[in-house]
Amino acid sequence: MREKITEISESLRRKGYRLTPQREAVIKTLLENPNQHLTAEDIYVMVRKSHPEIGMATVYRTLDLLSKEKIINQLSSGEGQCRYELESQAQRHHLVCLKCGQITEVNIQLLEKMQEALAAEHGFQIVGHLLKFYGYCAQCAPVEE
Template structure:
């Protein structure tokens, strides 16, 4: 976590921004919960435990800045709640999401579209810079609880 925080600090400085205590607290929460796809409100509640004086607007501004600098990505899964995750250092779209329509849990799966993306670029003379794929359905736990979901 320390290495990633230092890398982000350098990136902020390169763009003439400082790693303020509020930004650092927000980043630490994101790093500690990397797989969780937290909403801004969830991030705020966790940051508040580390920095009790922080306001929700500060967290939103920090998330906007980190998104603008492409450090994190703002995701929308169609439920009206924006969630955040770190962008991959080596590939901007490194995984896809499975979204359970019953319990709203998110699962990550590996990127399955690299060859399709290359084919689309070639056949349509189109440079793809990103893609987003979400599969909607029901997780194993929800299917086990409610056998009618599989119909």
């Protein structure tokens, strides 16, 4: 984890930002909860355990900065809240429930093959993509009679 924090710190420094204790606490929370897709409120509650002085506005500003600098991904859920995850080199695909906002990560090998084919066919260097499927999770799906 320390290695990843150092990497992020150096990235921020190159862009003219410092890794403040509050920013580090937010990053640590995301690192400690991989694949959780936390809301700002979730992060705030977790960070306050070790940094009781941190305010909600600081968490929002930190998330905005980290998102702007492509250190984290901001995901819109069906419930109108944003959820956050650390940026990864691996392509991620998500199922987003429109009712409860649950976000499930899925790995779709077919899409990776399609990406390679598109790049080769068009001589295009793809550096990333975003794919979200919207619908209803098993708990929220309407029951058919």
